[in-house]
Amino acid sequence: MTKRNTKLRVFEGAVLFLLLVFGSSSFADELKMGKMIYQSSCLQCHGERGDGNGPEAVNYDPRPTNFASSQMSALTDPMIEKAVVVGIPALSTHTWGTRLSNAEVAAVIRYIRAF
Numbered sequence: 001m002t003k004r005n006t007k008l009r010v011f012e013g014a015v016l017f018l019l020l021v022f023g024s025s026s027f028a029d030e031l032k033m034g035k036m037i038y039q040s041s042c043l044q045c046h047g048e049r050g051d052g053n054g055p056e057a058v059n060y061d062p063r064p065t066n067f068a069s070s071q072m073s074a075l076t077d078p079m080i081e082k083a084v085v086v087g088i089p090a091l092s093t094h095t096w097g098t099r100l101s102n103a104e105v106a107a108v109i110r111y112i113r114a115f
């Protein structure tokens with residue numbers, strides 16, 4: 001192997017390493033942001049564990065969705081995004097798109113998908 005090739009390998013290795021480190025840390029940052037939004041805006045209804053049993057859940061019929069249920073896994077990402085951004089028939093205040101940025105919506109959806 002020539003000296004030039006070795007340098008190239010080292011360079012490629014460094015690029016790959018940086019991609020891995022920064023790629024995964026931005027993923028972790030998004031989840032952290034999603035958790036913060038969830039705790040301040042969603043937890044009171046959907047519950048700390050996403051099971052639909054938050055402190056205010058009893059006031060709603062139908063009850064807030066259990067994010068760990070098969071009902072949730074049946075929803076596609078666009079369906080979830082619509083429910084969060086535009087709202088749902090059951091609750092006129094479920095229009096989070098007026099209060100959250102696109103990045104915040106994406107982060108909170110990633111977080112509730114992980115329950």
Ligand code: HEC
Pocket residue numbers: 037038041042043044045046056060061062063064065075079080083084088090091094096108109112
């Ligand atoms: C005031 C109570 C309340 C709050 C706060 C709330 N939700 Fe909901 N959410 C509901 C209710 C009620 C439903 C309707 C359940 C149903 O129709 O079966 C629902 C349904 C959903 C659904 C499922 C929609 C579907 O098509 O089944 C998603 C996703 C969702 N909420 C996300 C969120 C997110 C994300 C937040 C925070 C940004 C949030 N909700 C905050 C009460 C709430």
